[in-house]
Amino acid sequence: MSGRDSIRMEKVCYSVGGRTILENFDFCLERGVNRTILGVSGVGKTTILKLLLGLLHPDSGRVSIGDLCITGLPEAHFRERRKRIAIVFQGGALFDSMTVGENVGYRLFEAGQLAEAEIERIVLEKLSFVGVEQAVNLYPAELSGGMRKRVAIARALAADPDYIFFDEPTTGLDPIGVYNICSLMQRLQAEGKTTLMVTHDLTTAFATSKRFTFLHRARMVFDGTEVEMRDSAIPEVREFLTPTKDSLFVGKLPMLGSDRNG
Amino acid sequence: MNIAVIDRIMLRFFAGLQDFFSLAARTFVRIFRRPYYYREFAVQFDKLGFSSLFICMLTGLFTGMVMALQALIQLKPFAATSYVGGMVAVTMIKELGPVLASLMVAGRVGSAITAELGTMVVTEQVDAMRVEGTDIVQRLVAPRVKAMLLALPLLTVVADAISLLGGYIMSAGYGINPTMYVKGIPQFMVFQDLIEGVVKPTFFGLLIAVTGCYVGLNTRGGAEGVGNSAKQAVVLSSVLILMSDFFLTKIFVTFRG
DSSP states (O other): OOGGGEEEEEEEEEEETTEEEEEEEEEEEETTOOEEEEOOTTSSHHHHHHHHHTSSOOSEEEEEETTEEOTTOOHHHHHHHHTTEEEEOTTOOOOTTSOHHHHHTHHHHHHTOSOHHHHHHHHHHHHHHHTOGGGTTSOGGGSOHHHHHHHHHHHHHHTOOSEEEEESTTTTOOHHHHHHHHHHHHHHHHTTOEEEEEESOHHHHHHHOSEEEEEETTEEEEEEEHHHHHTOOOHHHHHHHSOOGGGGSTTTSTTTSTTOOO | OOHHHHHHHHHHHHHHHHHHHHHHHHHHHHHTSSOOOHHHHHHHIIIIIGGGHHHHHHHHHHHHHHHHHHHHHHHGGGTOGGGHHHHHHHHIIIIIHHHHHHHHHIIIIIHHHHHHHHHHHHTTHHHHHHHTTOOHIIIIIHHHHHHHHHHHHHHHHHHHHHHHHHHHHHHHTTTOOHHHHHHHHHHHOOHHHHHHHHHHHHHHHHHHHHHHHHHHHTOOSSHHHHHHHHHHHHHHHHHHHHHHHHHHHHHHHHHHO
């Protein structure tokens, strides 16, 4: 796989207010390989997505989109390159002053290259793909949590990106909602989109990804397939896959201890 | 307090100052650059400007009335009540009109800008816009600054006019006729005073909008963070208005010679 068809992080360190979030973190998302980053809540999974998108800047190390290193670059210099990537934020991040239709067509309206009728056609096509075309004239405040996530997916699809990032896409959804989101992700993958998801939900992860990265205390402690993960002898991975009552003791998991760093 | 703490505070202060001026400079450049976001500008002009009209009129009316009342009390022993129109005009147009209208707008609009942008930040809408390829300064900051640059001088002119009317209402009670009231105005004012009365609110409008946007876009945390930012924006822009009013006045006095 050439560097042009990947998004990568090399030896990235990132900290906030003296708290280390990532330390010498290496990661590569290759085109066509759907991945999931796993880890307990607060370990820094969303931070990885934001670093890959250039929304945050690492303290040290390199982040590259294709063959362009975006570390230290002004946003205007990689804005075009970043348009190959879309993200579905955890809460949807729909623009609440716009209707669902305007949200989905936002990038197309901004580009100003297509006629309004054509944009409306694309918007309806994407909304029907995710099954919420009836909500086109509603505002985000009028939608349920599941519908918001589906509209967010439609918005991500509108500009036909190569990569789609999902930030905890199934958190807070009922089992039917989880099933719908997983099905949507599988359909996207079948259409050739590369997905990168961060989650702590194993069911969703194993249903939608081929490779898994496990993050623990600012470091990647595992990277491999589902089978390799299930067979892993790494204590943190085993504990994450099959938590015991000991896992609840203060200090065992990074979130619960006083030395939390992820 | 040891030296390291002072060092950290100073570093944070100057970094913040640098970011503030950087945002102001980037906004200035983008005001003249396409796309202009006319619709957003119109929405903001209505939200920030037109909706503040009533509160500015009230401020102007009662300030004009109280100014005239105080002036009449002072002038009456000298039989100089005919100068009341000029005194109200010079005080309101040069100083109180711009400052009071700006403070009212800072309280009402500065906090609204900050709360709106702050909420967009904490709900990741700003990040979503950036990923969609939008220049945040061009899309969110420039239209608000343009709206304020146009709205605040207009609001100040309205507040000034209403204050003169308020002043006359009070003066009428002391037997001053409209001609006498109006004739007193040019005796106290020159054309440069009118310029001063428009330049000041334009500058204050810039301060309010840039401060509101800067604090809003740097909001951290959830609902509490948004509340803190709104409070911070109002305090900061009010202090900046009062401080810059002194320096602007000094500059105008210097140019007058």
